[in-house]
Every structure is written in structure tokens, then in C-alpha cells.
Amino acid sequence: DVQMTQSPSSLSASVGDRVTITCRASQGVTNRLAWFQQKPGKAPQSLIYAASSLHSGVPSKFSGSGSGTDFTLTISSLQPEDFATYYCQQYKTYPFTFGGGTKVEFK
Amino acid sequence: EVQLVESGGGLVQPGGSLRLSCVASDFTLSDHYMNWMRQAPGKGLEWVGRSRNKPKGYTAEYAASLEGRFTISRDDSKNSLYLHMNSLRPEDTAVYFCVRDFYVNSVWHPCDLWGRGTQVTVSS
Numbered sequence: 414d415v416q417m418t419q420s421p422s423s424l425s426a427s428v429g430d431r432v433t434i435t436c437r438a439s440q441g442v443t444n445r446l447a448w449f450q451q452k453p454g455k456a457p458q459s460l461i462y463a464a465s466s467l468h469s470g471v472p473s474k475f476s477g478s479g480s481g482t483d484f485t486l487t488i489s490s491l492q493p494e495d496f497a498t499y500y501c502q503q504y505k506t507y508p509f510t511f512g513g514g515t516k517v518e519f520k
Numbered sequence: 521e522v523q524l525v526e527s528g529g530g531l532v533q534p535g536g537s538l539r540l541s542c543v544a545s546d547f548t549l550s551d552h553y554m555n556w557m558r559q560a561p562g563k564g565l566e567w568v569g570r571s572r573n574k575p576k577g578y579t580a581e582y583a584a585s586l587e588g589r590f591t592i593s594r595d596d597s598k599n600s601l602y603l604h605m606n607s608l609r610p611e612d613t614a615v616y617f618c619v620r621d622f623y624v625n626s627v628w629h630p631c632d633l634w635g636r637g638t639q640v641t642v643s644s
Contacts, residue, residue: 414584447630449565456617456636457565462629469632500565504630507581509555509567 415439415503419512425520432488434515436501441481445505448477448486451514452497460499461486491517522546522633524618529638532608540603540638542618549599550574553621553628556592556603558614559637568616571601608642615639 416439426432436446444464449457459468461477464484474489488495496519501512528540540556553576556568569582571592580592591604601618620633 445627449631451565456634457631458634459631462631463624463627466624502565502567502630507570508583508585509570509630511565511567514564 414508415442415506415510417501417503417510417512419499419501419515421515422513423516423518425518426491427520428491428493430491432491432495432517434486434499434501434517436479436484436486436512438482438484438503440506442503442505444480445503446477446479446484447502447504448475449500449502450495450497451500457500488517524620524633524635526616526618526635526638529616529640531641531643533644534609534642536608536642537604537606538608538640540605540616540618540640542601542603542635544599544601544620547620549594549601550596552623554592554594554601555619555621555630556590556601557617557619558612558640559617560611560614563614566614568603570621605640608640610642613640613642 418437420435446464448461451457460471465477476487478485498514498516500514523545526542532538555570558566571580589607593602615637617637618635619631621628622632
């Protein structure tokens with residue numbers, strides 16, 4: 414299985430901060446990488462697919478980059494509604510696998 | 521409104537079986553690859569399995585950790601997706617999500633539409 418390692422597992426940030434989350438795959442997944450946001454008690458929401466393509470309706474403050482084994486999700490200016498847990502997922506190889514999540518908390 | 525609605529969750533004893541349903545509204549389920557995901561209490565997301573679309577014969581892939589206990593099926597007449605779960609274990613306790621994939625640039629990408637989930641609890 415492809416292991417997905419997210420870092421950090423949690424971070425504290427303030428409104429207006431630029432936040433970067435990384436995701437590393439144990440083997441190359443080309444650009445088959447997605448990012449999701451989840452708030453407590455809610456279903457996840459899809460942010461990014463194909464490593465850098467924004468889903469319809471997702472604000473441009475979110476951006477993704479990377480290819481192969483190393484990927485990043487960046488939030489350019491953190492807003493109160495962005496405090497949540499973020500997950501990456503590879504969909505290059507079955508079984509599809511998720512990172513362990515990054516919880517973005519208020520500093 | 522385009523949506524997915526899961527049902528069928530509940531409390532089941534270890535070793536028991538359960539069938540989850542996912543009904544699609546305002547789009548044709550058979551056109552899409554579909555997934556089941558799950559999330560155990562306080563844990564991260566886990567992919568359960570994927571069903572390809574009708575042109576691909578509804579063939580499916582599953583997480584190896586399930587050891588063949590789960591099966592995905594569809595009913596076109598009901599625009600529905602199902603997850604058949606057998607030999608349930610306490611570690612299968614989770615919220616189960618039905619999730620739609622979408623097709624762009626010759627690739628099926630995951631998860632442009634999520635259901636709200638249904639809770640499955642395996643306990644005696």
C-alpha cells in the first residue's frame with residue numbers, strides 16, 4: 414500500500430496567517446492527489462484534485478502543488494471558517510490511502 | 521438538488537450483517553464511479569471500496585483490510601448504491617460515507633460529492 418504521511422499533525426495559527434500542510438507518499442503517485450477539509454461532525458468537503466486543481470466553489474485562498482511523492486496544501490490567509498482538519502488522499506494505486514490528517518487550530 | 525443520502529446504519533452484534541444504501545438525487549448514478557469511505561470515532565478517513573460505472577461493468581476494488589467481508593452493488597432502477605457488510609467486527613464501527621467520483625481529462629478523480637454519512641456500531 415502507498416503510505417501517506419502528513420505533517421504537521423496539528424498546528425496553531427491566527428486569522429490572516431499563511432498555512433502550509435505537507436503530504437508525502439511512500440512511492441510516486443504522479444499527480445493523483447486530493448485534499449479534503451473536514452469540520453467536526455460534518456462530512457468532508459473536497460478542496461483540490463489532481464494535486465493542484467480547485468474544485469468548483471472552493472475559494473482561491475486554497476492552493477495545492479506537487480507531483481510524485483511530495484505535495485503541499487496552502488491556505489494563503491487563514492479565516493475563521495478554515496479552522497478544521499485537512500486530509501490528503503492518493504488515488505493512483507489501489508487501495509486508495511489517506512494521510513493521517515492535520516488539525517488547524519486557533520492560536 | 522444534486523445529493524447523496526445514505527441510510528441503513530445502526531447497531532449490530534459482532535458477526536452480524538448490515539446493508540447500507542445510498543440514493544442519488546438529480547443525477548444518474550450509473551454514469552459515475554462511486555466510493556464508500558468510513559471514519560471510526562475520533563479517527564481519520566479510510567477508503568472502503570470503489571465501484572466503477574455501468575460502461576465498466578460495475579467492477580469494484582476494495583480495501584484489503586476488509587478481507588472480503590464487504591461488497592458493493594447497485595440498483596439502476598432505484599438510482600442506488602449499496603454496501604453489503606458481513607462478519608462485522610467492533611473495529612468496523614464508523615460513520616460510512618457514500619462519495620461520487622467525477623471524470624475530467626480522461627481520469628476519474630475522487631469525491632466531488634459526499635453524502636452526510638450513516639453510523640454503524642458493532643457491539644454486543
